[in-house]
Amino acid sequence: MSDVPQPTRRLDRCVIELTGCSRREAENFIAGGWVRVDGEVVEQPQFPVTGQAVTLDPGASAAPAEAATMLLHQPAGLDAAAALAVVTPESRWDEDPSGWRLLHRHFHRLQAAMPLPPGASGLAVFSQDHRVLRHLADAGSRLEQEWLVDVEGELSPYGWKRLSGGTTFAGWPVAPFKVSWQSEQRLRFAIKGVRPGLLDWLCAEVGLRATASRRLRIGRIALAKMPPATWRYLPPSDRF
Structure with missing residues (x-):
């Protein structure tokens, strides 16, 4: 005698039957990664289930999943x-x-x-x-950014004092900034409104050539x- 094929159901329907929740809550459980089919997380409410084991993880929440x-x-x-x-x-x-x-x-x-x-x-x-x-x-x-900039060359006398007090770049005002030496060939900037080319230009204005730059922080x-x-x-x- 041949086996009787098992009916196929949507995963969200299985979750409703498992928990007694509403369809919206079932969709939220699934979108939140709380539902497993034969031990594997499935995130699609329409996933077809035919006899597999459907389980809900401990601590599952039916709250809508946060955007990442x-x-x-x-x-x-x-x-x-x-x-x-x-x-x-x-x-x-x-x-x-x-x-x-x-x-x-x-x-x-x-x-x-x-x-x-x-x-x-x-x-x-x-x-x-x-x-x-x-x-x-x-x-x-308006958020302060922190940057490390590797440089070559010799600093012009009084250069940073002149620039950090106020200057313009490509027609835009440069907000007052802080700069310090982290090592003999690396500067640390705390600066707002960074646009492409700004840090290279600031370094060039005081006799230095920027060779690499790395952003460490945006705001907090x-x-x-x-x-x-x-x-x-x-x-x-x-x-x-």
Whole structure:
């Protein structure tokens, strides 16, 4: 006698039957990565289930899943599109302190915010969250950024005193900034309104040639010890 085929049901229907929740709550459980089919997380409510075991992780929440923001240690020489390709599930920083669950939905429709100037490395931001994207677009020029710049050459006498008191670049005023030597060939800038070419120009104005630049911080958010080509989540509680 042949086996009777088992009916196929949508995953969200299985979750409703398992928990007694509403369809919206079932979709939120699934989108949040709390639902497993034969032990594997499935994030699609329409996933077909035919006899597999459907389970809900302990501590599951039916709250809508948060949009993700990722912080990348961008290697030098990449534009925003090439840098986004580095943000993959495999390149997540092993020591990411956010506590966020890694979901495949977090890698959809990411947009760059305050992209690094050409040739620079360091802290880059990619987000799905329209609130983060809008904030950095509107207020980014007013957020202090911290940069390390490797230089060659000899500093002109009184150069930084003249420039840090106020100057213009490409027709735009340069906000007052702080600069100090971190080593004999490396400067640390704390500066707002960084535009492509600005740091190179500031160095050239005082007799130095910038050879490399790395962004360490935007506002209150720092690169920390994250290795190049790795990323971590920005929790919603953290603010630039």
